[in-house]
Amino acid sequence: MQIHGKAVCLGEDIDTDMIIAGRYLRTKDRSLWATHAFEDLDPALAGRLEGSVIVAGKNFGCGSSREQAPVALKEAGVLAVIAPTFARIFFRNSINVGLPVIESGCECVEGEDIMVDLDGGEVQTGGRSYPIRPLSPRMREILHAGGLVAYWSDKR
């Protein structure tokens, strides 16, 4: 699986309230979450997410268990999220909704082309290559199926 996108650079410890604020959770309208993604960080950011690969600092997605956070990013057109470490519930939720999350300490230049090679285990950007910490076999299977619902349906 290869992913090509434009880098969007973010800081460390981005929490789930920052990804999608609690005031937008009481709905089933997924497009609403996409529109308001990162609103409290930068209201203009949601408009730049289509076709992006987010490159963030450590502990991305800390805080609540809200699955609306990875869903918001996916709906907004984020192709993958790269960070040195993720909060564990966010990490698991992302794989479960089919959003690739990649543990890698890659440098980020805003808007630069970025390529993630999940099978080859590397990220390429700015003329450099960075290794990826491999997913567990189960998580890889779930991600390849497109998420846990699809994985579950395939198993039946």
Added chain:
Amino acid sequence: MSTLSERILLGTAGEFVDREVDRAYAHDGTGVLTLEAWHEMGTHTVAHPERVYLLFDHIAPANSSTTAGLQAELRTFARSMGLHFCDVGGGICHQVMGEGSALPGEIIVGADSHTCTLGAFGAFATGVGATDMAAIWVSGKSWFRVPETIAIQLDGHLQNPAEAKDLALTYVGRLGMDGATYRSIEFVGDGVAGLSMDSRQTVSNLAVETGAKTGLFYADEVTKRYLSESGRKTAIQHPEECRYEKEMGIDLDDIVPVVAVPPRVDSVRPAGDLLGLPLDQVFIGTCTNGRYDDLERLAEILKGKKVRVRTVVAPASRDVLLRAAGTGVIADIVQAGCVLLPPGCGPCLGAHMGVIGEGEICLSTANRNFRNRMGVGGEIYLSSVATAATSALAGELAVREG
């Protein structure tokens, strides 16, 4: 020899295991997406309805017709599938599970990050998202990576006015917001015996703020006594010699009142450094500090006096409210000028009943002080009940005399 997580999950740190889940719960917030994922999975069955709980606490009672509609759907589902159901007013999911259900040695999974609270009972209790919960509804199982463990060795006794929340914030400050990511924490040592079950739940509750999967106490005589009050029985869990990834010692006698400064839970400073900070609201409650011990302490400080800043109080459960009403604790709190909310999460997540305004500062006994969480443009400082109560009387941040 094994850590408590290894003993409960029947595996070695680093190993991936599939396990039956003893109790699985979701609330009105996470239940909506769980139900959607469950429908998409297409089996239309719940493997073990007797192990599944749905509890309304996040926006309870509903604040709008949209919320009411979403809750109605979940309510109908819970009843039609024969799940355990706790409607509005019952209390916060973690508290209710602790009062009547959780048992040492169980695997408990909740669709809420603060499920780690139930680690206080010696259960492997951890939070997941909606789709993982839906898979548990369908199969009764989940997969786990058996975590490495960080031991926090507690010695001595907490000295007034320090309380369990100060201990909790202190270890979060020392480990940092990702200091225990993918790991579990075990609280061990001679200092544990002096902590009540209410205090232990406060300590376990903040484990996730270090990234931990759970924060465990071994079931001891204190646990046994607490469980016996609701007719539950347990064996004592004895710690074994085992290999911890890291060990950290805390002398409880050294704990002082502290405050977590926004917007980070690990930005912990002595409360004494912030004396006089102007406050617009004080909030006492949540799965961190809404239990009986907390309300009793609040009443003890407020009794016969008046608060000088608006103060919102939410008991963690109906049982807590009833007990506090019976002992006069509620009367003292209300007479002091506090606003009493129904049992539930209250304004912790900024949804209703105590949302703060632009530029306002709230001193809260909750567990998160993230930017805008309780209201856009507002700031949240986190403290113990004693600090919150003393500050409510002063109208600004103040620390109780020892």
